[in-house]
Amino acid sequence: xxxxxxxxxxxxxxxxxxxxxxxxxxxxxxxxxxxxxxxxxxxxxxxxxxxxxxxxxxxxxxxxxxxxxxxxxxxxxxxxxxxxxxxxxxxxxxxxxxxxxxxxxxxxxxxxxxxxxxxxxxxxxxxxxxxxxxxxxxxxxxxxxxxxxxxxxxxxxxxxxxxxxxxxxxxxxxxxxxxxxxxxxxxxxxxxxxxxxxxxxxxxxxxxxxxxxxxxxxxxxxxxxxxxxxxxxxxxxxxxxxxxxxxxxxxxxxxxxxxxxxxxxxxxxxxxxxxxxxxxxxxxxxxxxxxxxxxxxxxxxxxxxxxxxxxxxxxxxxxxxxxxxxxxxxxxxxxxxxxxxxxxxxxxxxxxxxxxxxxxxxxxxxxxxxxxxxxxxxxxxxxxxxxxxxxxxxxxxxxxxxxxxxxxxxxxxxxxxxxxxxxxxxxxxxxxxxxxxxxxxx
Numbered sequence: 001x002x003x004x005x006x007x008x009x010x011x012x013x014x015x016x017x018x019x020x021x022x023x024x025x026x027x028x029x030x031x032x033x034x035x036x037x038x039x040x041x042x043x044x045x046x047x048x049x050x051x052x053x054x055x056x057x058x059x060x061x062x063x064x065x066x067x068x069x070x071x072x073x074x075x076x077x078x079x080x081x082x083x084x085x086x087x088x089x090x091x092x093x094x095x096x097x098x099x100x101x102x103x104x105x106x107x108x109x110x111x112x113x114x115x116x117x118x119x120x121x122x123x124x125x126x127x128x129x130x131x132x133x134x135x136x137x138x139x140x141x142x143x144x145x146x147x148x149x150x151x152x153x154x155x156x157x158x159x160x161x162x163x164x165x166x167x168x169x170x171x172x173x174x175x176x177x178x179x180x181x182x183x184x185x186x187x188x189x190x191x192x193x194x195x196x197x198x199x200x201x202x203x204x205x206x207x208x209x210x211x212x213x214x215x216x217x218x219x220x221x222x223x224x225x226x227x228x229x230x231x232x233x234x235x236x237x238x239x240x241x242x243x244x245x246x247x248x249x250x251x252x253x254x255x256x257x258x259x260x261x262x263x264x265x266x267x268x269x270x271x272x273x274x275x276x277x278x279x280x281x282x283x284x285x286x287x288x289x290x291x292x293x294x295x296x297x298x299x300x301x302x303x304x305x306x307x308x309x310x311x312x313x314x315x316x317x318x319x320x321x322x323x324x325x326x327x328x329x330x331x332x333x334x335x336x337x338x339x340x341x342x343x344x345x346x347x348x349x350x351x352x353x354x355x356x357x358x359x360x361x362x363x364x365x366x367x368x369x370x371x372x373x374x375x376x377x378x379x380x381x382x383x384x385x386x387x388x389x390x391x392x393x394x395x396x397x398x399x400x401x402x403x404x405x406x407x408x409x410x411x412x413x414x415x416x417x418x419x420x421x422x423x424x425x426x427x428x429x430x431x432x433x434x435x436x437x438x439x440x441x442x
Contacts, residue, residue, distance in 0.1 A: 001055075001066045004033065004040050004357040008229075010061040011035050013068065015137075015161055022050045024071070029353070031068065032162070036222075036229040038321055039350040040357055048073045137162045140349075144169040226319040237381045241296070242417040245376055246425045250433045251399075252392050252407045258439035274392055275366060276337040278409075280442045282364055282387050283307050283328035283336070285431035291420040292385040292413075292428050293361045301384065301419045310360025310380065311340065313347040322363050322380060323347055323356040333442050368392060368409070377414045384416035385425075387432075 001011050012034040024030060024044050031042040051070040055062060062068070137160050141148050144165065151168045153160035255277050263271040286293045287307050294303040307329040310322040325331070325339045346352055363380050368391030375388030390410040397406040411432055415425045435442060 001033070001062045001064050001068055002042060002354050002358065003064045004035050004354055008035050008064055010063055012060045013055050013057055013062055014039060016053055016057050017161075017163070018050045018053075018069075020050050020052055024048060024050060033354075035357075036225045038315070038347070038352060038357075040352050040354050042354045044071065046071060046073060137165050141165045223318045226315075230319060233381065234378050237378050241379050241381060243379065243414055244417050244422060244425065245412065245414055246422065246429055247374065247376075247410055247412040248429045248433060249395075250409050250411055250436055251397065252409050252436065255436045255439045256392065256407050272333060272337050273340075275340060276333045277436065277439060277442060278366070278389055279309060279311070279325070279328065279336050279340065279364060280331075280333050281432045281435035282362075283309055283331070284435050284442070285428055286362055286385075287329040288431055289424060289428040291424050292415065294384060294419070295361070295382040296384050296416055296418055297382050304361030306361070308359045308361045310363035310383070311343060312363060312365035313344050316348055321347060321352075321357070322360060322365075323352050324360040326355075326359065362387065364389070366390075374410050375412055377412070379414050379416060384419040385428075386414045388412040388414070 001013075004011070013031060014034050015032040016030070017032070018024060018028075018030045025047050026043075026045055028044050029041045030044045030050070033040050033042050048071040051072050053069045055066065055068045138148070140146075140162050141151070146165050146168050148160060148165075151160050151164050154164050252274075256274070259272055259274060259277065266272070290303055291301070293307060294301055296302075306327050308324040308326050309328040310324050312320050312322045314320050323343055325336065325343060328336060328339075331339065343352075343356070360380070360383065362383055363377070363386045365375055365377050365386065366389040367375050368389055371391065373390040373393070375390055377386040377388045379386050388411070390412075392407050392409045394405045395408045397404055397408065399406075411429055413425050413429055
């Protein structure tokens with residue numbers, strides 16, 4: 001069970017995407033895990049053959065570090081002797097079945113000694129009493145407008161998996177009627193030009209959202225578990241990290257003029273948002289300020305193996321996660337814009353990958369579209385820095401002895417005093433400002 005965030009202690013194994021004997025390559029999706037925040041696709045990091053699945057799908061509260069499956073390496077699969085599988089746990093620590101819905105079990109706190117618990121779903125409503133559907137498959141069916149009653153399941157005991165739903169959608173199966181949601185969002189069957197707007201803590205440059213619909217009891221339970229996880233991580237951060245805070249006001253007149261000119265030549269779906277410029281400026285600045293890019297682990301600073309920008313994304317049901325845009329310093333503004341759109345869309349549809357949750361080396365958050373001028377963030381431990389942006393607005397500006405108004409933005413930095421000091425932090429913010437004064441070079 002991988003660690004998919006510093007606040008993760010347990011996870012629920014929702015679905016296996018492989019079976020014993022399947023050949024897998026590095027980067028293949030092998031399982032779907034539910035954390036307290038989202039459903040995450042878990043990749044394999046070695047080539048080989050799946051030998052044995054040790055934890056059954058549906059098992060709740062599996063501690064981080066638990067062996068989920070064994071893999072024969074490529075050399076072993078070709079004929080070398082297979083390594084002995086790990087010794088199974090003693091009968092005293094075998095999972096005990098309980099009756100609990102998967103999503104609720106994933107968020108119910110218990111003692112650290114709690115063992116993995118296979119989830120036994122409650123009886124279904126009469127209209128779908130024969131349907132066995134994984135939570136991720138049910139969610140995808142709602143998004144794609146697929147009637148689950150028309151889908152043949154290929155999972156254990158005929159369970160319907162996400163892959164089954166996607167195949168049914170691709171085959172043009174009869175869609176389930178999906179009315180417009182209470183929040184006014186388009187139905188799952190309607191095409192959209194951009195990801196739906198956030199409901200709270202926004203990704204940079206995304207528009208504000210209307211009020212979300214009233215949550216169900218299951219959604220409320222999940223929301224409470226997410227808030228508990230976020231609160232625990234932030235409390236740890238404020239307790240253990242000696243934060244220092246800096247802020248600066250940046251003239252955005254050149255950047256906004258360049259953006260307007262660039263967008264004249266683009267279709268609506270290809271237009272750039274100011275968030276792409278902000279992310280590009282941060283990526284280039286942090287590449288020149290290594291002290292801001294990495295982790296504080298075991299009493300020492302460990303530099304990141306690349307510039308992986310964590311982007312704070314609000315979720316439709318409330319709460320937020322901060323998945324990574326990998327190698328952001330090597331991406332152009334257009335590539336960052338495309339990566340941001342893709343990341344936000346997948347974060348809100350539950351299709352993130354494990355590496356995107358565990359790899360961020362620095363986080364960027366933006367509440368400007370929510371009417372906020374200043375964001376003083378809390379560092380996501382074990383990272384050592386967080387950059388915040390407020391709204392880009394016309395503000396009084398004095399230059400060359402004249403007073404007028406210019407579009408400007410407040411950029412803030414929360415940094416770990418164990419890894420850097422105010423001098424390095426000031427230089428970092430100055431580099432961000434310098435990038436934004438030369439948008440044509442971004």
